Amino acid sequence: MDGRGLNRVAVAVVLSVGVMAGAYGVARGLVPDTTPARLAMVLPGHGAVDIAPYLERADMGHGARMVEQVCGGCHALKAGAGDGAGPNLFGVVGRPIASAPGYAYSDALRHSAAGRTWTEQTLSDWLSSPDRFAPGTRMSLNGLTDPALRADIIAYLRTLRQPPD
Ligand code: HEC
Structure with missing residues (x-):
C-alpha cells in the first residue's frame, strides 16, 4: 500500500x-x-433459587446415593433409628423446623425456625447455605450450590416417610 x-x-x-x-x-x-441498585424481586430465603422447576426433573436415585454419602455420616435416615451428630431425617419433609423429639438443637436453628416447616423450598435454602439460613448453626456443611443436586437430595428426602395406610 x-x-x-x-x-x-x-x-x-x-x-x-x-x-x-x-x-x-x-x-x-x-x-x-x-x-437497579437492588434486585427488584427477592424470593424467600435471601434471594434463593425457586427449587420447584428443578424438582420436576430431579433424579431421586442420585439423591439417595448423595444423601448416604454426604449426610449419612451425621444423620440417621430410618424411622426410630435415633439421632447421630444431627437429628434423624426420617419424615423431615413437612416437619416443623428443629422439632425432632429429644434432639438438642442449637439456639441458632431454633431461633431461625420461627414456626416454619421443612418444605422443599426451606430445605433448598438451608442446604444452599446452612450458615446463612441459621447463622451459627452446628451443621458444618458447606452449602450445596448446585440447585439440581439439592433437588435430587430433596426428592429422596421426600421418600423418607411412613407409607400411607
Ligand atoms: C457434619 C455433620 C453433618 C452433615 C454432613 C450433615 N448434617 Fe444436617 N445437621 C447436622 C447437625 C449437627 C444438625 C443440627 C443443627 C443445629 O442444631 O444447629 C443438622 C440439622 C439438619 C436439618 C434440620 C433437621 C430438623 O429436625 O430441623 C436438616 C434438614 C439437615 N440437617 C439435613 C442435612 C442433609 C440433607 C445433609 C446432606 C446433604 C446434611 N444435613 C449433612 C449435621 C450434619
Whole structure:
C-alpha cells in the first residue's frame, strides 16, 4: 500500500471511531443507566433459587446415593433409628423446623425456625447455605450450590416417610 492508501485507512479508522463514540454518546443520552441498585424481586430465603422447576426433573436415585454419602455420616435416615451428630431425617419433609423429639438443637436453628416447616423450598435454602439460613448453626456443611443436586437430595428426602395406610 502506498502512502495515500495508508492515509485513507487512517481516515477511515478515525471516522469510524468517531461515529461509534458519537452513537454511544447519543445512546447514553437516550437510554438511562437503569441497572437497579437492588434486585427488584427477592424470593424467600435471601434471594434463593425457586427449587420447584428443578424438582420436576430431579433424579431421586442420585439423591439417595448423595444423601448416604454426604449426610449419612451425621444423620440417621430410618424411622426410630435415633439421632447421630444431627437429628434423624426420617419424615423431615413437612416437619416443623428443629422439632425432632429429644434432639438438642442449637439456639441458632431454633431461633431461625420461627414456626416454619421443612418444605422443599426451606430445605433448598438451608442446604444452599446452612450458615446463612441459621447463622451459627452446628451443621458444618458447606452449602450445596448446585440447585439440581439439592433437588435430587430433596426428592429422596421426600421418600423418607411412613407409607400411607
Ligand atoms: C457434619 C455433620 C453433618 C452433615 C454432613 C450433615 N448434617 Fe444436617 N445437621 C447436622 C447437625 C449437627 C444438625 C443440627 C443443627 C443445629 O442444631 O444447629 C443438622 C440439622 C439438619 C436439618 C434440620 C433437621 C430438623 O429436625 O430441623 C436438616 C434438614 C439437615 N440437617 C439435613 C442435612 C442433609 C440433607 C445433609 C446432606 C446433604 C446434611 N444435613 C449433612 C449435621 C450434619
